[in-house]
Amino acid sequence: MSHNEYHPVQGANAAEIHFENAPHIPPHYSSASESDDEIENNNSASRQAAYASISRGPDPEGLEKGPHTVDTVALDADGPIASFAHATLQTRYSTIARPGQKKLGHNYRPLKQLRKLAQRLIARWVLNFLFCSLMVVMFKYYEADGILTQFEKRIFNGLFLGLSLFISMNMVNALKSMADMMKWSILARGKWTAREMDLLLSISSYQKAVKLLGLWKRNPKRVFILTNWICLGLGAQVTVAILGLTFNHESEDAEFTLSGKVNVTMLDHYYPDTAKATPPAAWQEDYVAHLYGDMIFAYITGNETAKQAGGTINTIGTIEDASISPLDENTLSESGYTGWKYRYSDWTRYSGQYTSHNFVTQRTVTIDSACTRSAIVEGQDGLAERITVEFSNKTREDMTWLHNVGSEGTTYVYTGNHCGERCAEILVFQMSPTDDQDIPLREGDFYNCTVSVSKVTGATLPEHELPDNTAVRAAAAIGLSGFSYTPVNYTKIELYQSFLYNNATEWGQYMGGNADMMASVIGLFTAGSLANMDRHNPRVEVIGMRLNAGVRLLVVWRYVYLCLSIILGGHAILALLVCFRANSVFCKQDSPLSTARLLRPIVERLGPSGCAASGEEIAASFPMKMSYGVRSSTGGTVHHLDIGEDLEMMEVFPKGYYD
Template identity: 25%
Template sequence: MLQPKTGIHFRGLRATKSSLIKSLSNVVLRWLLTVAIAMAIVVVLNFYSASLPIISSSTKHQFNALITGLSIALGLSIAMSFSLMIANLRWWILSRRYHSFRKIDLILQADSLWHVIVLAFKTRRTAVHLTALFWLTFMLGIQACLATIGLCYSVNVADKSALLTNPGNVSIPDMSSIQTLKTVKSTSNSTSTDAVYFTANSYGQTSLIYGTGTPDDLPQEGQLWSPSNPLVYCGVDQCEYFFHEKNAPAPSVEKDDVISLTVITSRRLNSTGTCKSWTVIEGGDGTKDNITIATNPGRKNISIPIHGGVDQTTFMTNVSESCGPGCRTVFAFEAANASSWYYECNITVGTVVGATRPEHEVGDDVRSAAAAAIALQGFEVSSLVNDRMIQYHTYPAETIFGSPCVGTTSLMEMLMAYFAIGVVAVTAENNDELVIEGIAPKRGSTLNVDHWDYIGVILGMLTMAQLTLEVAAVIVARNVVVPTGGPMAVAQVLRPIAFQVAPEMSDMRRTSALEDTVSSRWIYRSEPVASHMGTYDLYMEQAG
């Protein structure tokens, strides 16, 4: 950079001192850039872990690219800030004492970690060793911190949900009827009404094997299901079953070559009940053909098809009667020595909510059989009574379905509704499957952030370390004027050194001058110019 014609001879570079506000503003801008990158890392981690509970392979690659790029950008931002800080501090270091030509060269290249290490080996001064150690530790610490962030999260195979994005073949249960081949031995009777009734009751009792959820546990569409999960969900006024689907292999692919994924769909079906109850005033011990109940306005006699004895509940229904589509009337006699009760309930199994094609529907016969299933026996009762339309089933008081409700209609309603929904659910799990077009479930991944606290501490520590060190460097470097303008400005500051090895010298004189320069000692000066307020002369001064 050429010196302006002012009539004043400058030994080095003519310069002005930057204001403190400007220097601090630059520090804050660089710090805000680092904070923005750190916040972007937090936003990316939060978005992919909280907003995307399951991610595809392409989304996982996208996340890896983003988090890797941001981590590199954060490291570069801090390293750039630290390099600028050292670039300013090196002039303050040069102004502290006289240095050899070789050390000046190394100090001016101090923005390179390698040259800092070389400088540490070339000097015996403890301060230089400590500075080099600090810089090396700081740079390695940055990389260690960024690597530690990668240990605070993990991308794992999703074990709770599946991806539902691509059309494909899916397997669904055939719910047109209750298939009985798994419960009835004789194939000739497998399609009979007795076989259906027997199977329906068996499935209702089998449903106890599976777990039962509450309304707070209702699943989401796409959630993976296994037998350890709840099969049905019951609240205070209804029970629900959510249908399942499986991914089906293409016709050209062997079934054994495909990993089966069972997911919960949005299709659901519920069961409800409404009951009335009366106190049994005669025959309550279960040993009579008839019982007498107290009604309003008087007494009423009820026939009981079997003497079940005390401490049991007998459920009864007339399969020829219906209270509507999917609805059956079921009676219950709760026999006890102390307090006996009689119930009349209408149990309804609804239609499928969310069905979009005929294969999704549940047959009316399935719904009706499920509604009355708690009272059905099938083969066992057909030879004991003359009226084959009357079905009954007795449950000891020690069992769940025989537990006395003591006249509480809400308990009896939910007991029968639970049995009915259990029939539908177990039927869906055991019937043959249909392969239809749908959205095939696919394995995905999930991002788990295990240590948000560590991430916060690391990012906060890095950003605050940058701000603290840069502010401290600005305050220290204010003791001298830092040359600005790039290599040309530095060349003018070093002009006194360069004059000692002038190009017009002979080779012998230049060699001698170079030897003198190498052995000489220099100090950096920033002298104010008295006649020009705010102007400084920046140059290197040789020791006397």
């Protein structure tokens, strides 16, 4: 029998592991009767004898070698002296004293171990829950914050990236902890080669798991289980990554204001050339003022302007441009509203962009309009040379001077008369519809209207003010054409301008005699003229509220909650399964020293060789299959954890004292 052959001994001292026929001279082990000093002296004497037996060169400095120092040996590798020197290179110490050994024993109680395993797994789950809760709080905070600056966006992205990494790393560590718990149950339930056992002890590493797949490629059941484990780890990372797809930074209509240099519109004239601030001629301003008012319906939706339908007046529509609104409501009712307001904008051009962006300010101008209605009793077809108007007091007046009329048309006339410093008089001739020749011609409608434009409220700079001449031109815009006429045989008007609309246009639709509705339409035209002047006139730079581009966080909450539920729910279910499954055997601590002690029966067979060998090389030296199990004393009072080929596979480890 070889001196170093390992044999478990059964009997009274079955719990003790020793070498039979151990050699006496090498100080590998000591008898119980030897003192520590004797042991050390023997070890020292043995080392000195070994050194003395090795031929070495002279010591030029006369230094005495330490007890663990060996010079280079220039001997025949196959010689007996070299073999003895090789055997003594292995560091040898005596075992620790009996009292110290007893301190290393443990009482294995499954319930106590279950609590420890559960504490480790619950701690990881609570940490995951904390990170997921912080993720939800962060989403809600930045979503409620509204528009984010570029700096705030970077802070959000950094926080999201940090929390995602924390969740991801915590999931990786949690899965590794579960693998470290489960490996002991796996090792105890099967017979494994040394290479398989080496990889199973490192199963928490995905790299080792992939290598294990290569060993098990001919075992479909094991490949399926191990592949699912690897996919589970990857799936956890993918779920965390999908969180990045549950939100979006929307830049449309995401703007904020800061004090700075802005552009404000020049309000002293209606400029036909938006790029040049050269004062235009009066007729040019008149035409541009009318053109700008005519364009306002580009900003109105649901255009049902005062149509006659079975005697009912429909609404004019909903104002889409938030800077224009009625004084009281956002829509016009059947009776109509007579007042409008417009809020001026500050304009900002973003870097690298051609178009300017507006910020609607609190600088407001109000348009008040009022009309009285009279009947056109002659010439209401729009074809006669003479138009006769009958007023409410039954007096009549011939309007022979008006030339710009047409069948079923509506003519707006600016008389040049002012009803105040910022007020204009507008006459409206609306001819009677003649669609059905069998129905007698109805009366036409004559409206005498006044339109006034207030000063700008909230103005803080001279550039914010709207001059009186511009206000009057805006009030008269619906009747301006750029062409002036002198009325014949009519002394109430010196010069007038007029504009004719047919009933197919928004401004020429039949009002059915509703004076309030006509006043509202004229007021809307004036508001449109002012609004488009604000958009298209040249601008000057002043200090104001500068518009800046930002982003708005849009979160798809159902996907956020789904991803977080998968992470937390999957973590909890897996932790419960692992905890109860692994607890059936003794789960050793994942420590190199603890694992090395368990592997002693295997690696001790290598003798002094193999200190530089790889795991694969060492595993190749052991062709037999082994299992992780328990050796028990005769009475079952003492147990010993071991790895060996003679151990039987075990589902459950016995409770009790482990040495």
